[in-house]
Amino acid sequence: MNKQQHAAFIAAAERALWTPKDHFQRAELSEIFERTAPLEIDLGCGDGAFLLAMAKRYPERNFLGTERLLGRIEKVSRAIGRAGFENARILRLESLYASQWLLPIGCAEVVHIGFPDPWPKRHHHERRLFQDEFMVALYQLVTPGGEVRIKTDDLPYFQWIEKVLARAKGFERIEWPEEPDYPRTDFEQHFLAQGLPIHRARLRKI
Numbered sequence: 159m160n161k162q163q164h165a166a167f168i169a170a171a172e173r174a175l176w177t178p179k180d181h182f183q184r185a186e187l188s189e190i191f192e193r194t195a196p197l198e199i200d201l202g203c204g205d206g207a208f209l210l211a212m213a214k215r216y217p218e219r220n221f222l223g224t225e226r227l228l229g230r231i232e233k234v235s236r237a238i239g240r241a242g243f244e245n246a247r248i249l250r251l252e253s254l255y256a257s258q259w260l261l262p263i264g265c266a267e268v269v270h271i272g273f274p275d276p277w278p279k280r281h282h283h284e285r286r287l288f289q290d291e292f293m294v295a296l297y298q299l300v301t302p303g304g305e306v307r308i309k310t311d312d313l314p315y316f317q318w319i320e321k322v323l324a325r326a327k328g329f330e331r332i333e334w335p336e337e338p339d340y341p342r343t344d345f346e347q348h349f350l351a352q353g354l355p356i357h358r359a360r361l362r363k364i
């Protein structure tokens with residue numbers, strides 16, 4: 159890579175990172191992507207394998223990943239820059255806060271939540287992302303008819319999630335047939351390679 163190419167790569171990686179103008183005010187969609195297109199959000203996107211694979215597969219859609227760990231944010235923004243994708247960006251922010259207070263109301267056609275941290279100890283359950291309050295935030299985030307897709311390997315957490323989903327207003331559970339060539343998250347590939355079951359839930363906003 160020569161100097162010019164390196165500078166272009168750094169600029170593309172910096173563009174991939176979305177830093178809101180104001181963290182205390184709801185953002186406009188046009189602040190995230192210049193282009194108007196259906197938006198999918200990957201909350202807690204980790205190393206971004208799923209985000210990037212989706213952005214490559216569906217160039218006509220926009221993809222926003224959120225993540226709280228700086229190292230992962232840097233990795234994903236570099237990967238987006240390297241791939242030259244204009245339809246993927248990443249935001250460093252906590253998922254509940256982003257859904258509840260920052261992201262535009264009704265902006266997402268699909269919200270993906272892959273392998274959220276299970277917080278297995280009982281006295282840590284209050285840290286789990288899936289709580290009644292989070293479902294209200296998701297309802298607000300998703301466009302009418304839009305979807306929430308959840309995957310986890312952790313059965314006790316999945317049972318917890320199912321109880322939260324059963325209480326949530328405004329969503330219906332829908333079938334989620336296996337699509338063998340649908341992009342997989344890093345954690346999904348890891349657990350599938352070990353032959354472990356993946357628990358899945360797909361919701362539609364009524």
Ligand SMILES: C[S@@+](CC[C@H](N)C(=O)[O-])C[C@H]1O[C@@H](n2cnc3c(N)ncnc32)[C@H](O)[C@@H]1O
Pocket residue numbers: 201202203204205224225226227230251252253254271272273274275287343344345346
């Ligand atoms: C188990 S990993 C799964 C990563 C990716 N979704 C996947 O399926 O490969 C969970 C990711 O969510 C991030 N995370 C956990 N809680 C979060 C929160 N409240 N807000 C933002 N990111 C969070 C973690 O830093 C981690 O990268």
